[in-house]
Amino acid sequence: MEEKDWVLLQTLYDQQNITKTAEILFVSQPALSYRIQQLEKEFGITILHRGRRGVEFTPQGEYLVKYAKDMLRQLQQTKEFLLSMENKISGTLKIGTASSIARYKLPNILKNFHIKYPDVEFKVTSSKSSELVNSVYNRDVHVGFIRGDYNWPEEKYLIITENIWIVSKREISLDELPNLPRIIYKTDLSLENVFDNWWKENFSKPPSITMEVDNMETCKEMVLSELGYAIIPSIVLCNNEDLYRIQLKNRHGEPIMRNSWVIYRKESLKIPLINEFVNFTKNMKLM
Known part of the structure; x- marks a missing residue:
């Protein structure tokens, strides 16, 4: 399996639809179906079943998707670590945020941070605070802006x-x-x-x-x-x-x-970009 296969499996699992997955990945449906067949042949399993309402993954297929997600996460972490060895504040910062913070507070934070570090890009996901806690814990995002007091076992600081x-x-x-x-x-x-x-x-x-x-x-x-x-x-x-x-x-x-918090994993501070963003926002009092 290659990186493109990991992306294919993750995207297809998220969309549960071959047509939508093909559109997102900019490939034809026959090409996508052929690659799935090749993976099934390679591992000797049935990855999914097709139906009128979309696709349904088999238990073996779901396990393969989990493997693909883990590999993509490890690859991203490796890229981030290698980039951090240059001690340059650059790369993509993945942020999960509650929608109200995304609307009223986050744009100005990102604007000022980007002015200071123009080589940084942002990937922002808006979601419920309860879901953001899991996203940060699972390393799907680097930093979470959450609303309310949740049980978070790692690092956090009050921002609003x-x-x-x-x-x-x-x-x-x-x-x-x-x-x-x-x-x-x-x-x-x-x-x-x-x-x-x-x-x-x-x-x-x-x-x-x-x-x-x-x-x-x-x-x-x-x-x-x-x-x-x-x-x-x-x-x-x-x-x-x-x-x-x-x-x-x-x-x-x-x-x-009503309290709002920034949450993150302590180990992520090894990445200069994340460490700098945490320090940048830590002393802010937004309200």
Whole structure:
């Protein structure tokens, strides 16, 4: 097997479709199918079965995909290490980030880092924080920007601490909330737990949820349109927006904060590029 075979297997496993895989790899479908047949002949196994809905990998095929992913990861690490021996800050930095950080904070970080190190390229993946923890641990990305407090066994540092607000277009009181229309949005489980725990501490009846949208930005626009109230972290709010705010506090009157972290593996600091990026962002206080 060669590197192109590892890429073929990984891509096909991710896409579960020969046509899409051929398009991504810029090869013809017959050529792709022929190479799969050659690999099956080489190893004496059936890698996958074809069906109307795509492909289904056999247990042997899944094991071969795992091998391919491991080999690609090792090859990338070898390239990075060899590049680091020149003590030059260059190469591709793989970053995994929560979508809100990707939208509001990361572009400026990458811009300033690229100004300082123009030979660096970035590969950015946006995902849920819970998934990013696994991505960093499995070395799929070098650094992860995550939202919320997750159990992470390796290195991390706090990069954002923000308030959480109840926002409405008109002035409201806490006592009114159970009877007012609430707009919610899809978010990670850690933030949902913060909201749920706070609500249970303060009210005996459930909220009156009238709308569920896909993200915080859409939720805020609905609030600005006077369609209800929402509970939103500071990262999505602007100072010049005409919104009435109530700070979310616990039963002791202390503000409930939303933390964001940068996580990475300690061993990755052997790569000068990763070490420099960590140092570059470590002293930043974004909120």
